[in-house]
Amino acid sequence: MLEMKQLNKVYRTHLIETHALRDFSLSVREGEFVAVTGPSGSGKTTFLNIAGLLEEFSGGEYWLDGVDTRGLNDDGRSRLRNEKIGFIFQGFNLLPDLNLFDNVDVPLRYRGLPAAQRRERIESALARVGLGARQKHYPAELSGGQQQRVAIARALAGQPRLLLADEPTGNLDSMMARGVMDLLEEINDQGTTIIMVTHDPELAARAQRNVHIIDGQVSEVERGPQLGRREAATDPNAAAA
């Protein structure tokens, strides 16, 4: 599903050069649930942004679902992102002026789906996260946990192959966080590959595999305790620092 080989990301200013990722290699198979951990500034978010095609990389290779992302122009990257990737952010990133229906509709609009198909997907996605009855509500009318559920519904509506979650429970209390994690596991059980960046060892432990990043490199890969819960497609040897 995701293959990064010897990836480098360098931020340059006129004074300094910062290597956010250095010879970064990682392979994630279809259907895996991978937690990415590491201290602040280690390169977790840069990895996630590059994985999500939101940032370009300075060198190396990145293959997403069999597509070589090198040389893709903005239109190509946007289309690939829209079709293959769903995002879940720590801050939910819902659009406050749009109701839940229209928020979930955003990625589908860019895919150019017909209205009837969009409606079906939106209603199904909101129902799946338990908010089917609140389509006309606005984000401000929901709790944090509910907002994150809407964000998950928005990601699911596009039926992505890969779900990228950046601290998805970081702004939630433990009760809500558990609910969101249950939902992510359920989504993963149904075959969606998930990569989740987190600081929380407890959440990381619920993933099939933990990838630890330090100084822009994969330093350690561990099998998660949940691996035995279901048949995973993880190959621990596939990832290399």
Place this chain on the structure above:
Amino acid sequence: MFTYYLRLAVTSMRRTPVLTGLMVLAVAMGIGASMTALTVLRAMAQNPYSHKNEVLRVPQLDSWNPESAYDEEGNPPDQFTYRDARALLDAGKADYQSAQYRTGLSIQPEQDSLLPFNASIRVAGSDFFQMFEPAFRYGNPWTRADDARKARVVVLSAELNDKLFGGENSVGRDVQMGDERYRIVGVLEPWLPMPRVYDLQEPFEEAEDAFIPFETAVDKEMGAHGNNNCWRSPEKPGYAGQLESECIWMQFWVGFDDVASVAAYRQFLDDYVRDQKALGRFERPLNNRLSTIDEWMTRKEVVQRDSRTQVWIAFGFLIVCIVNTVGLLLAKFLGRSGEVGVRRALGASRRQVFAQFLIESGMVGVAGGVLGLLLTGLMLAGMRALQDESYGHLTRIDTEMVGITLIVAIGATLLAGLIPTWRACQIAPALQLKSQ
């Protein structure tokens, strides 16, 4: 996607009503000022006979003072002496020709309820109606034969017919004008050639109340209610002296069925002046003109330099307003960096973000254009209230100007939106998503 972007634009505009209001107002004020100035300029500058520009001509003969030119630029006089008009009419070398001037007569209505009043009268040849094409509501122009026999006939304007006969068909009836009764042969539809090309001495006056034959007016010794310039005093007193003098007081127009006849007429004019030189007149160098309507309007400075300057100033003001709008749009769009980041993350390309924000700019332009039209209407109404009546015709906005206004408003705002929109679509999504 267009309707989706439109819906997003309306949502965004409603979210920030004050900022949106400021932008719309800035565009509207610039549009209002520039369109007001442009409306007046267009009305002044338009040639209502552009379709006949080449075949309707104004002859000019330099019968002026041998010691000094008619004006500083050395142009020949812009009106005719009766002697020369008479000679050109008698020669009949053009397909259509009309000597004409403005005069006035008192009208004595038959109804007791109406008091006598003065009416403005256009004295002209019957060809005037073929040349300037006023539409007739009833009847027809008088004939060349009526001209020749100095018939007491009249064509009424629609307004005068309304006043005297309640708008009924008055053809065949008589009207008492001055000391004679004139038979009505025709009634015009409302007629407002703007500018009033046939008499550019006063280009923005309304058309006259009535029209009578040139020969009749001369027979009745009617003087001109317009400019009467003499480079030397008439040798004889009275109307006969005026007719024989070198004073210029009437306009002369010629018309041709095709433009090929123009050169021959030009030759005729030169020959005429040479003949007159032999008789001791026209002591100045040969300096004849046979101007088209466009040339004549330029020569008569129908559009004054001040009017053009006003338009430049007004468009300068529009630019200032648009620059302000650029700033406001920039503030608004960059304030939505988070939204851009989210949309980009969810699959929007830069082009799609660009389209979304440009359509929002266009919506501001539409709103500014509509409000600008209202302001233009208000400003023109204000001008009508403040200015001389004759300028009232210049201050009417037509459907073409409405179209131009909206196009300028939308175009200017789209232009204003380009930089902010470009900046918005350059926003790095990753940065915005983390900072949300």
